[in-house]
Amino acid sequence: MKDENRTNLEPVDRERRTFIGAAAGVGASMVAPGVILHAVEAAPRATSVSSDVRWGLAIDTAKCAEGCSACIDACDRENGLDLQTKPKPLSESKWDQQKAVWIRKVKLQDNQTGRITNLPMMCQHCEDPPCVDVCPTGASFKRADGIVMVDRHLCIGCRYCMMACPYKARSFIHEALEGQLTSVPRGKGCVESCNLCVDRRDYGEESTACADACAAEGHNAIVFGDLKDPESPISQLLKALPTRQIREDLELNTGVRYAGV
Amino acid sequence: MAKAALKASLFLGLMWALVAQVVLADEVKRYVVEGSRAAELDACVEPTERMRRMHFEFIKHQRTLTVHEGIRGSKYSLAGCVDCHISYNAEHEPQPINRPDQFCGACHAYAAVDLNCFDCHASVPNRPESSPEARAAHAAAGVGQPGHLAHAHPGGGER
Numbered sequence: 001m002k003d004e005n006r007t008n009l010e011p012v013d014r015e016r017r018t019f020i021g022a023a024a025g026v027g028a029s030m031v032a033p034g035v036i037l038h039a040v041e042a043a044p045r046a047t048s049v050s051s052d053v054r055w056g057l058a059i060d061t062a063k064c065a066e067g068c069s070a071c072i073d074a075c076d077r078e079n080g081l082d083l084q085t086k087p088k089p090l091s092e093s094k095w096d097q098q099k100a101v102w103i104r105k106v107k108l109q110d111n112q113t114g115r116i117t118n119l120p121m122m123c124q125h126c127e128d129p130p131c132v133d134v135c136p137t138g139a140s141f142k143r144a145d146g147i148v149m150v151d152r153h154l155c156i157g158c159r160y161c162m163m164a165c166p167y168k169a170r171s172f173i174h175e176a177l178e179g180q181l182t183s184v185p186r187g188k189g190c191v192e193s194c195n196l197c198v199d200r201r202d203y204g205e206e207s208t209a210c211a212d213a214c215a216a217e218g219h220n221a222i223v224f225g226d227l228k229d230p231e232s233p234i235s236q237l238l239k240a241l242p243t244r245q246i247r248e249d250l251e252l253n254t255g256v257r258y259a260g261v
Numbered sequence: 262m263a264k265a266a267l268k269a270s271l272f273l274g275l276m277w278a279l280v281a282q283v284v285l286a287d288e289v290k291r292y293v294v295e296g297s298r299a300a301e302l303d304a305c306v307e308p309t310e311r312m313r314r315m316h317f318e319f320i321k322h323q324r325t326l327t328v329h330e331g332i333r334g335s336k337y338s339l340a341g342c343v344d345c346h347i348s349y350n351a352e353h354e355p356q357p358i359n360r361p362d363q364f365c366g367a368c369h370a371y372a373a374v375d376l377n378c379f380d381c382h383a384s385v386p387n388r389p390e391s392s393p394e395a396r397a398a399h400a401a402a403g404v405g406q407p408g409h410l411a412h413a414h415p416g417g418g419e420r
């Protein structure tokens with residue numbers, strides 16, 4: 001039943017998406033000689049997010065370069081994670097474990113062959129997220145468009161979700177913060193994790209900070225997009241490349257897929 | 262006899278209530294900070310009286326819509342409060358709005374109501390120029406270059 005509905009919706013939806021894409025690509029257009037119409041590039045969302053889309057990432061580990069941290073740095077800047085400072089009494093090693101990180105660079109080595117694989121690891125935006133299952137307050141939730149995030153107004157900081165997450169994706173903020181960004185409110189006592197640049201989504205932007213940064217470095221290892229749109233670059237990539245979900249045995253149907261692992 | 266006394270005391274009580282009200286009305290302080298954009302406006306997004314009593318209700322409902330439904334650019338917005346009520350010192354630095362001499366901080370101190378919005382939310386307009394919100398604001402205001410956001414985008418983009 002659900003799938004039937006989905007197929008019914010899809011053609012219309014795809015058309016609309018292409019149209020929106022085209023409109024967004026045009027900064028200004030001539031409507032009559034001498035009259036130039038300036039299209040607003042990104043408008044704030046005025047209607048509820050819907051499950052017509054499911055946002056996700058495809059990561060080609062073959063393109064993820066050793067020693068590169070462009071995605072992590074961009075994520076830190078985008079979300080104000082670079083505002084954190086080490087509390088004095090804490091040792092460097094403790095701080096490394098404790099500070100909020102939304103993306104980790106993970107290095108895998110096959111001990112038999114010596115082959116090394118690098119990959120960025122962020123919240124996998126599970127379709128059936130364990131972090132949501134265990135949250136006692138409803139703070140950890142999945143948006144209709146597949147983004148798993150924390151409503152900090154509801155979070156009591158119990159950290160159940162951090163224990164439930166198989167990917168170590170979540171961080172707890174231990175200390176009071178200052179200088180937060182308007183677009184990313186965050187503070188002491190709450191848990192947080194990658195939200196696929198949720199405010200970029202709501203302002204109709206194309207991509208995420210990490211994907212942009214990776215592309216700017218010329219690596220193009222991260223592709224962001226709509227998993228439900230068969231025409232989207234991410235769907236095309238997933239069709240072409242053999243990809244896997246990490247810990248697919250858990251059957252969480254993650255929204256982040258990896259090639260070459 | 263008793264009736265007359267009751268009447269008299271009722272009358273006195275009424276008079277007292279009236280006088281008290283007049284005094285109170287005189288005493289109601291205006292917390293809008295001079296030099297902020299709000300100081301130039303007649304009213305907020307709702308009539309002043311309504312804002313005084315209801316602002317927390319407005320942003321409480323809006324926050325759910327924004328966080329869970331992804332709706333932005335709504336009429337009520339905490340970032341909008343900050344954009345409009347922020348004031349600047351002589352060096353043109355924005356003054357944190359929850360400081361006891363600023364709009365939110367002063368009134369909350371007077372009313373003895375804990376103000377913890379700004380434990381998480383930015384207490385000064387604080388958008389990197391590259392943020393989608395800033396770009397949307399610039400586009401909406403028809404300015405190519407980043408300008409004075411608080412003026413270009415009074416709605417603020419709710420958070």
Ligand code: SF4
Pocket residue numbers: 122123124125126129130131132148164165166167168169170193
């Ligand atoms: S990866 Fe972790 S934080 Fe993200 S949705 Fe899955 S369980 Fe939740």
Ligand code: SF4
Pocket residue numbers: 134135136137138139140150154155156157158159160161162190191
């Ligand atoms: S830390 Fe917050 S989001 Fe995580 S389970 Fe507890 S209340 Fe829910």
